[in-house]
Amino acid sequence: MLAALAVTTDPDDPLAGLRVADVDPPPVPEGWVQVTVRATALNHHDLWSLRGVGLPAERLPMVLGCDAAGVTADGREVVVHAVVNDPGFAGVDSTHDPRRSLLSERHPGTHAEVVRVPAANLVDKPAGLGFAEAACLPTAWLTAYRMLFTQSGLRPGDTVLVQGAGGGVATALVALGRQAGYRVWVTSRDEARGARAVQMGAHRAFAAGERLPERVDAVMETVGAATWSHSVNALRPGGTLVISGTTSGAEPSRAELTKIFFKPLRVVGSTMGTRDELEALLRLLETTGLRPVVDRTLPLADAAEGYAALAAGEVFGKVVFEP
Structure with a gap:
């Protein structure tokens, strides 16, 4: 073969x-x-x-x-x-x-x-x-599904920030988040990729590390070291940071521990998803036409x-x- x-x-x-x-x-x-x-x-x-x-x-x-x-x-x-x-x-x-x-x-x-x-x-x-x-679906989209619907605690109308734009998990987060009724923001080092994320459903795109107009309810973090401090600072008090990857490295220059406990924030690790979640994801795409x-x-x-x-x-x- x-x-x-x-x-x-x-x-x-x-x-x-x-x-x-x-x-x-x-x-x-x-x-x-x-x-x-x-x-x-x-x-x-x-x-x-x-x-x-x-x-x-x-x-x-x-x-x-x-x-x-x-x-x-x-x-x-x-x-x-x-x-x-x-x-x-x-x-x-x-x-x-x-x-x-x-x-x-x-x-x-x-x-x-x-x-x-x-x-x-x-x-x-x-x-x-x-x-x-x-x-x-079984890796990137299942990872995004679990991050948003199992781990984040988000409700329709909440604002979610997706760090990075264009990767498999990021595009899934944008599509699923928009379908679920969240206000979806993305960051990107590349303005063109941010614009494409908006075309596919994100409400706004920001430059990597850019100060946001308001703090968000949850951050979906797959980048790691390069965006960690921005993710912590972007959250409202009581917000949730869901992390499933560290493509830029796993050792940020600042752990932001004081901000995490003082605000106080939830930091939730997430990896892949279960067979049941994969079945639910397939039903969602079948029902909505999302692809x-x-x-x-x-x-x-x-x-x-x-x-x-x-x-x-x-x-x-x-x-x-x-x-």
Whole structure:
């Protein structure tokens, strides 16, 4: 089968270890199902894997990719939930499993012609949702859904600030937040990307770090160190900061601890989402007609082009590969 793989890792030159090659399909363990991949999306997680984060050398080579939509052997059209729980985990919330992993960390990922997954990780794809659209949902859109609807405490009419504009999670936050009746503000270092976020539903766009006209009810934080102080300062007393990523680094110059306890603020960590939340997200898109922003769709054979664009920050929305 054709697959995009990490054959080496390099924190400074992640693309050096990327290969697109024919490999043998992985065996299907008992209780798992093989899915023929119709579309698979690219995430920053894949670049982090190529940097060696969460992917040690002893697991190489590894098929990359977390997200997929495809068809099982009996013709069932499915979306793959990427969180693989430890077999002994008995909790309700899969994100609370300390031994959980994502596809492409311990098990071969989705940037391939076929992928194997636990049977419980398959969710029916709505008929009205295309495979490329569905493939965008299990990581970035599910992360955004959980941040907004499970973790933030927001209500219709509240104001939410999305740090950054144009990435997969950011565009999902804008689209979902506008659909839910929030007033959505975004920040961006690039004026053009901020303008595009407004075109797709954000109410206002601001320069990165710009003083806002008023404080907001919640901040959705995926950037990390570069925007942390701005996020804390942007919140009204009692507001909520939901963090799900640190693409600019995990060590801000100021922790802002005094402001966090004195205002007082809620800081909530959030990662991915549960299978139930993925099903709810799919129902929401089916009901509303809301769809992910797809930056480009490429043949899997040209995966290196998509990876390079994401690494260069030249992507607005999601990159999708079609085997």
